[in-house]
Amino acid sequence: MIEVLRPSDLPRARATGRLVADILQTLKARSAVGTNLLELDRLTARLIDEAGAQSCYVDYAPSFGRGPFAHHVCTSVNDAVLHGRPHDYALAAGDLVSLDLAVSLDGIVADSAISFVVEGDGGGAGAGATDLDLIATTERALAAAVDVVRPGARVGDLSHAIGQVVKxxxxxxxxxxxxxxxGTTMHQDPHIANDGRPGRGYTLRPGLLLAIEPWVMADTDELVTDADGWTLRSATGCRTAHSEHTVAVTESGVEVLTLPSGAAPA
Structure with a gap:
């Protein structure tokens, strides 16, 4: 299903996007040495509930997962890159963390992801050059894709922009x-691959909401799945990173919805 929203739906989409972005920034600020991933999940649940919103993950049970996800945020650490299921793990200095969050507020969904390195405690290990490059690459790829979003553009244009940066x-x-x-649900068509040919695929139109999410692994393109049936890791154990925004296709171009409160519009 491809859902096209009405112009009157855009204010609700903006509110959901801000909520998702603000929760992610709160989680990042709380992600210190010793913070348990289950603590982050409980905090996410509380923030969603206080906002009068609903988690898109708790009951999420697609064909590629094993039963309901049963948590509120994806917490992927180091070699985990997607669908990281929160578990009993305390963050350490130098951990590369990706947080992915999707929430529904007033019937509209927004989805976003950020990656960062846990700062050392008392001069401990910090971000390495490889980690920073991984994160920066996903952010540049995301920005490149957002730059080509406009009515009349094709999904392949976005995929091509991402692939050019990553490769x-x-x-x-x-x-x-x-x-x-x-839109009103978390995962809809069109699929936006992280590489592709320009001028191909679905033609974008005003009212379409897209979650664009480049992710990379340092030395492989192969994934393996954890015993939890959800967490996807690099096949070689290398580090990974993931960035994502939800954007709206507008009459004049594009609006990034998942910016924190107070951030300048993109």
């Missing part, structure tokens, strides 16, 4: 999991 930085691309449409 240009020397990384391989996995096209199995990527971006997608959102």
């Amino acid at each position: 240009g930085a020397g990384y391989r691309v996995n096209t199995q999991f990527g971006g997608h449409g959102v």
